[in-house]
Amino acid sequence: MSEDYRQARWPEPLLFEIARSNASKYKAVTWHDEMSYDRESIIESIPKSLLRENLNLPEVSEIEVIRHFTRLSQMNYSVSTGFYPLGSCTMKYNPVGNEEVAMMDELINIHPLQDVSTVQGCLEILYRLEKLLCTVTGMDRFSFAPAAGAHGEFAGCLIMRKYHLVKGENRKVIIVPDSAHGTNPASASMAGFEIEEVQSDNKGMVNVEKLKEMMGEDVAGLMLTNPNTIGLFENRIKEIVEIIHSYDGLLYYDGANLNAIAGIVRPGDMGFDIVHLNLHKTFSTPHGGGGPGSGPIGVKKRLEKFLPPPLIAFSPERGYYFEEPDKKSIGRIKAFHGNFLVCVKAYAYLLRLGWQGLREASEISVLASNYLLSKLKSMEGVIVPFDPELPRKHEFVVSFKKLLKDTGVSTIDIAKRLLDYGFHAPTIYFPLIVEEAFMVEPTETEPKRELDRYAETLRQIIKEAYTAPENIKKAPTNMSVNRVDEVKANHPRTITLSWKIYTKRIKSKEEGEEK
């Protein structure tokens, strides 16, 4: 075991710092004769009051552009470079074959507003993917409009709102568990709801008795993640569904992380009415450093009319076509047809796996998660919150509360120290109901050797915490930069959000010094 790992460390200036006027030689356009003759007179026809005089974009050469962004990329940790067990994010391998599909001219050189007769291929892919997702979730219909999970949640919450409004009921409340992802309450709030939090019980699951007390005529529905963010399956799901449905509330399934149960159980069979999926998690499409993703929203038959456009249909006479949205639809939530290329990659992934392959992914992701947990369990300073005997699903959460008390080393320090060994940190301080939370999601695609190395490294870091805690506080030292000053980054006097602000600040500082 060593900390031989070193991330690239380029002393890379910003584009604005290497710019020279006229350095850019790239020709974006070619002027032919008749065009160049008239160029000047046509440009002169623009009213002077509209013409731009100043544009401060930097000019650099092509080699500098390529080098700049290539060097930066080398200072970016990724699944392609190493183990990325970021909980709740499902950082599995992103098959490179799927990327080839998303580079086909036939799929990328298509305008979204072309006549349907010219985009039959795009629609067929979405139609087929929809069928597969219905099979995986037990829903009857999906819309691909949402660009990400949170966007799907927003659509889902609007569906809950519309469902009750159509009955003449203006229900004000959505219930979310205290372990829910932040997007759940944020999405419900955007859709105009008040949020009531239901507490978790001492098993780390929804407190069903409390839920029963909270449920009433004013509650539009419940948003639930299952397995929940602790990694536990909410095994009283049947009771939960009955409680919500008994008041004609709706059950929303946050399917951002389906990686433990795809091919094993279906939200639709558990009684959920609405589901969103994150294709950029379970369905292997890459996260692109923050996006793009895709968060298709699916519903049971009785809610189909509320879905946002586009909905894709097929008939032998018409071929594939966009269905006219129902009058009760929540309306459009994004122009065009969602993050199409992300959907294409997810379809490619499902074609590679088939049903059995999907099931295997769930089984092995759960196996890997419990395997790592079995190794961590016995380590000093590690607490497994809630029933340690219950199997976890695709991810698990441990707490470093005891370690912090014993050594003064906190979860964030451990996370930073892991970087020094070439591992990405887990998700930390989430879910909020676990103190010093450390949330690990190994996924099914991580080789066992890496899982073992990770566990061994963590053991060593914990040992270091007990023997040389000051070392850990300095971590990381092997990355492209040392620990980042996030306080300064956020301070109102020093916050710098663009080169424009940076230069403005320097100027005003210099002027201040002159005075």
Place this chain on the structure above:
Amino acid sequence: MSKSIKHNPFIPHTDEEIAEMMRSIGINSIDELFNDIPKEFIIKKEPDFEGPFSEKEMLERISNIAVKNLYYPRVQLHIGQGIYLRYVPAAVKEILRRSEYLTSYTPYQPEASQGMLTALFEYQSLMAELLGLEIVNSSMYDWSTALGEAGRMAIRLSGRKKIIIGKYVFKERLEVLNTYIEPMGGFIKEIGYTTEGELNVEELERNLHDSAALYVEYPNAVGFIMKNLDELAEIVHRKGAYLITGVEPTVLGLIKSPGEIGADIAVGEGQSLGLPLSFGGPSLGIFACKDDPKMLRNMPGRLIGMTEDVNGTSRCFAMVLQTREQHIKREKATSNICTNQALMAVGVATYLALLGRSGLRELAEYIFTLTNKAIEKFHKLDFVKIPFYGLPHYQEFVYSVKEMTADKVLKGLLEKGIIGGLNIASDYPELGEAIVTCFTEVHSLASVNNYISALKAVVRHE
């Protein structure tokens, strides 16, 4: 009981490794890990499904479906409305393919993710120059949702519910704005133009006192740039409302920026800065605002800031003001957005870096020149009407063919290998059988001439 992987090609474990893991946990079968799930829900029967296929088979299958599309350059393509046909430089493709960016998550650990953070800071900085506004977030989903969020932000800031819209905003974008503001009680009021192509200021003033914002686009969805663009901010601000502008960003190589005309918030679609059409997604929502503390606190989306390491020895970058975001503020967050379109922002940063000031200016001049040459050539056809003839147009314009429906014209053109534009007859009945068409830097005068020959043939029923 042992387990071996037979179908999933991406699981790396051997049978022995799986057995070892099971032993370490203390289970005899993987099913035991699912024992806590009520039996009645466990799927018993294998459903109908596609796959599994090898990589080669999968590529063949999808290719066979994809060829049913009619795609550029197999057709001459003339549709815009926010998504534009651009030449995508090899440099942009090269950077977008780099798996270090592609396969990373949101940069939660700044020390491990300086590459993405710096690239996004570059994006924010380049876009800030282009827009003339200091603060740009590191992306929204697309233009339409950026507009939705801008509407919500103006309603939050002003406490008023009405958003005034300068006419000719692309229909789908308007629908999205409505979906976003409706739960807050927000609503839209549309105002029009004078015959000189100025936004109707009288109508604007009548509506402003109880409005959160005025939203105008330039160029608008019918392609022209309103002449009194630079006079609106003062009028709007006098009544305590916000000015939001929507832009197709390449126009800013030539025309005054949102900042220069006094806009408070700017939104737009970044796809047109060097990204492929992709059937409309992924694209890139641009969102910017003035350097004003109150606006900044109310802004949706992720922001990257420049800082130093804790020793103060090297410059670095980190996500900032996360206290506005859903993972901290939950139901009180300024937006629910989490995953955004970060990679597209890196692509756009690459494009802007490659073109630079002179390249972007050149691009905008070319598009402006070609569009207006095309308008002149269309105007000379005695069977064509151009409703906004004489106004400055960029990239798109509207025409109709006398005594022929837009539908018929477009069908005729398609038979001749031209996707000629979008039928907007039912969206704007006052324009008649109108088609909005589009010319970008991918086109040339030869494309204009080819289009016109085809149009003549369609009119002559050839």
